[in-house]
Amino acid sequence: MRSTRTFRVVNIMACEFVRTETNNKYTIIGAIPSGDMNVPAFPATLGIAFYIEALLSEMGHQTIKIAILYNKRRIGVLSVEMEVTNVKAPAIIAFPTVSVLASEPGSLELYVENGHRYRIFKESIRLADQLPSTAVPAP
Numbered sequence: 001m002r003s004t005r006t007f008r009v010v011n012i013m014a015c016e017f018v019r020t021e022t023n024n025k026y027t028i029i030g031a032i033p034s035g036d037m038n039v040p041a042f043p044a045t046l047g048i049a050f051y052i053e054a055l056l057s058e059m060g061h062q063t064i065k066i067a068i069l070y071n072k073r074r075i076g077v078l079s080v081e082m083e084v085t086n087v088k089a090p091a092i093i094a095f096p097t098v099s100v101l102a103s104e105p106g107s108l109e110l111y112v113e114n115g116h117r118y119r120i121f122k123e124s125i126r127l128a129d130q131l132p133s134t135a136v137p138a139p
Helices: none
Strands: 007-015 017-020 026-029 037-039 044-056 062-072 073-084 091-102 108-113 119-127
Touching: 007 026, 007 037, 017 044, 017 091, 017 108, 037 044, 044 119, 062 091, 062 119, 073 091, 091 108
Parallel strands: 037 119
Antiparallel strands: 007 044, 017 026, 044 091, 062 073, 062 108, 108 119
16 A cells, blocks of 8 residues: 655755744754854764744644755654644744764755655765855956
């Protein structure tokens, strides 16, 4: 039997820290723009958190597992339990800050493991001086 996705990401942002405020508000600290995970040298330790908005297709109690991988090696799993009362409203997941020891250039990925496995995030970690140049020469 083919499984269907019950978890669809609407928005995901990498950052340094997600703080839960009162009244279901969140503060995202140290937002990391897409494609901007660069370090001055290897090895490097990065503190990375994620703010995730997702739609769940089933009502009731849900358990979602999100794995974080560096260079295809699993470095942690977050198990999230929630009570879904409205499938049209996004669920918010504040993935806590994890330390990633980046020993070499590579990739950081997040996968949902919910009876099946699919990637929801992928970014490269590279040296700051290896970034593609966007500078335009002066006339």
